[in-house]
Amino acid sequence: MTHWATVTTMTVPKQGAGDAECEDAxxxxxxxxxITVAVADGATEGIFSRAWAHALVRAGVACDGSTxxxxxxxxxxxxxxxxxxxxxxxxxxxxxxxxxxxxFAALLRIRVEAGGQWHAEAVxxxxxxxxxxxxxxxxxxxxxxxxxxxxxxxxxxxxxxxAEAQERSGAWSPGDTLLVATDALAAHLLRQPDAIAQLGTxxxxxxxxxxxxARRQGMRNDDVALVRLAxxxx
Amino acid sequence: xxxxxEISRSQPVAFILLLDQSASMADPFxxxxxxxxxxxxxxxxxADTVNRLLQNLILRCAKEDGVRDYFHVAVIGYxxxxxxxxxxxxxxxxxxxxxxxSALANRPLRLEPRTKTVADGQGGTTERVVQTxxxxxxxxxxxxxxxxxxxxxxxxxxxWIDVHPRAFPPVxxxxxxxxxxxxxxxxxxxxxxxxxxxxxxVLLLNVHVSDSTEPAVLFPDDLSGLPDSFAQTLYQMSSPLxxxxxxxxxxxxxxxxxxxxxxxxxxxxxxxxxFLEIGTRPSTLR
Numbered sequence: 015m016t017h018w019a020t021v022t023t024m025t026v027p028k029q030g031a032g033d034a035e036c037e038d039a040x041x042x043x044x045x046x047x048x049i050t051v052a053v054a055d056g057a058t059e060g061i062f063s064r065a066w067a068h069a070l071v072r073a074g075v076a077c078d079g080s081t082x083x084x085x086x087x088x089x090x091x092x093x094x095x096x097x098x099x100x101x102x103x104x105x106x107x108x109x110x111x112x113x114x115x116x117x118f119a120a121l122l123r124i125r126v127e128a129g130g131q132w133h134a135e136a137v138x139x140x141x142x143x144x145x146x147x148x149x150x151x152x153x154x155x156x157x158x159x160x161x162x163x164x165x166x167x168x169x170x171x172x173x174x175x176x177a178e179a180q181e182r183s184g185a186w187s188p189g190d191t192l193l194v195a196t197d198a199l200a201a202h203l204l205r206q207p208d209a210i211a212q213l214g215t216x217x218x219x220x221x222x223x224x225x226x227x228a229r230r231q232g233m234r235n236d237d238v239a240l241v242r243l244a245x246x247x248x
Numbered sequence: 249x250x251x252x253x254e255i256s257r258s259q260p261v262a263f264i265l266l267l268d269q270s271a272s273m274a275d276p277f278x279x280x281x282x283x284x285x286x287x288x289x290x291x292x293x294x295a296d297t298v299n300r301l302l303q304n305l306i307l308r309c310a311k312e313d314g315v316r317d318y319f320h321v322a323v324i325g326y327x328x329x330x331x332x333x334x335x336x337x338x339x340x341x342x343x344x345x346x347x348x349x350s351a352l353a354n355r356p357l358r359l360e361p362r363t364k365t366v367a368d369g370q371g372g373t374t375e376r377v378v379q380t381x382x383x384x385x386x387x388x389x390x391x392x393x394x395x396x397x398x399x400x401x402x403x404x405x406x407x408w409i410d411v412h413p414r415a416f417p418p419v420x421x422x423x424x425x426x427x428x429x430x431x432x433x434x435x436x437x438x439x440x441x442x443x444x445x446x447x448x449x450v451l452l453l454n455v456h457v458s459d460s461t462e463p464a465v466l467f468p469d470d471l472s473g474l475p476d477s478f479a480q481t482l483y484q485m486s487s488p489l490x491x492x493x494x495x496x497x498x499x500x501x502x503x504x505x506x507x508x509x510x511x512x513x514x515x516x517x518x519x520x521x522x523f524l525e526i527g528t529r530p531s532t533l534r
Contacts, residue, residue, distance in 0.1 A: 107379045108310040
């Protein structure tokens with residue numbers, strides 16, 4: 015574990031669904047000089063969305079910092095094909111037809127360096143929120159709660175459209191908190207910035223209570239994934 | 249906001265399909281590319297439309313581990329009789345007319361091999377044979393008791409709402425050539441549309457399968473482009489599309505206004521299935 019960040023990860027499935035049905039996925043790799051985080055949100059209406067989201071985040075943290083998103087996705091394609099191949103024989107007509115259309119997920123990958131820089135790439139609406147002095151300093155690529163909808167850009171398991179990928183770099187300071195959240199939570203935090211303070215120190219089992227409370231306040235009932243990096247001076 | 253209730257397995261949407269099986273449905277369909285004897289019958293177009301609708305409903309709910317019951321479906325035929333054409337294996341009386349979509353998925357009448365154009369993964373397309381489910385074949389006999397069918401739909405909708413009072417309201421899709429023989433369908437349509445859940449009133453959508461060769465019309469917002477009195481009556485019977493469905497229609501590039509109604513004339517209504525939001529949806533899935 016790195017000494018300059020405290021990393022917390024949390025996932026909660028949709029209300030009414032089990033953990034095995036959660037199609038949000040996250041992965042973290044940390045070292046003394048950098049932390050890499052990948053968070054993916056598998057499309058509800060796709061097939062094999064969970065397997066695809068997990069393949070993406072695993073590839074996202076397995077590749078080194080200089081690897082571009084196109085190469086990350088290529089690596090995920092290979093892992094995904096191996097994972098689902100045994101399940102494809104004998105699929106009923108509806109699953110066979112849908113499998114031909116591929117699996118889909120939104121993805122955000124960020125590398126945070128001990129030297130004070132971060133660099134992120136994203137396709138879709140998984141969102142990075144930077145919290146400084148207990149206030150939201152920036153959010154990316156989504157910055158408006160009203161802009162979230164049911165049809166974000168997504169990474170397909172069949173082909174990668176690099177035009178969909180966005181990049182952003184920035185600098186962090188000791189005391190900053192970086193949050194990487196899937197769409198429902200990100201939209202909720204943008205709509206109700208007060209919730210960011212509650213989330214700032216939240217640990218299990220408070221996390222599940224936080225999500226339940228947010229849903230009561232109108233957060234969309236969707237899978238939720240969050241990675242929180244509380245950063246200190248190296 | 250109305251018509252915004254979550255659609256989930258615990259809060260599914262009821263789809264009630266009303267199929268005109270009257271003798272006039274044996275006449276040729278006017279919107280076909282072929283004309284004269286080569287044109288398919290309206291009953292054939294109706295059967296293809298229903299099979300495609302059911303296929304789309306199921307595909308929207310399909311996951312690797314099965315079909316999630318976001319939708320329950322009733323299919324009511326009206327012609328010689330007004331009756332449920334599918335029934336759940338269990339369940340008493342009218343409740344058996346409402347079948348979870350997973351049960352439909354697992355028991356089509358047959359699977360037919362059909363050629364489909366698909367992406368080849370290299371920027372082009374290729375043809376592939378896919379197994380296509382068929383639940384209904386063409387059928388046409390006797391009069392058009394549309395009013396009775398709308399009344400039956402109202403009974404089913406009310407029973408559904410009693411059990412699911414906070415859910416997205418039932419969606420009734422009436423596919424017909426428009427010639428009711430048992431009264432004024434507008435009155436029955438208004439009665440049906442007056443029932444509602446906490447989320448909104450029953451949505452009645454009409455698909456006019458006509459022998460007219462006038463151009464197809466998809467989700468119009470006024471009467472002016474409609475060719476005859478049957479189309480105009482069906483338009484008047486149809487619900488305005490709610491905001492959430494208009495937004496989904498706009499996202500697909502359709503021109504909609506506040507007055508846009510759930511009505512299509514000699515056109516494919518399958519898009520209606522896509523206008524209901526279940527969750528994150530790849531824009532490539534149609």
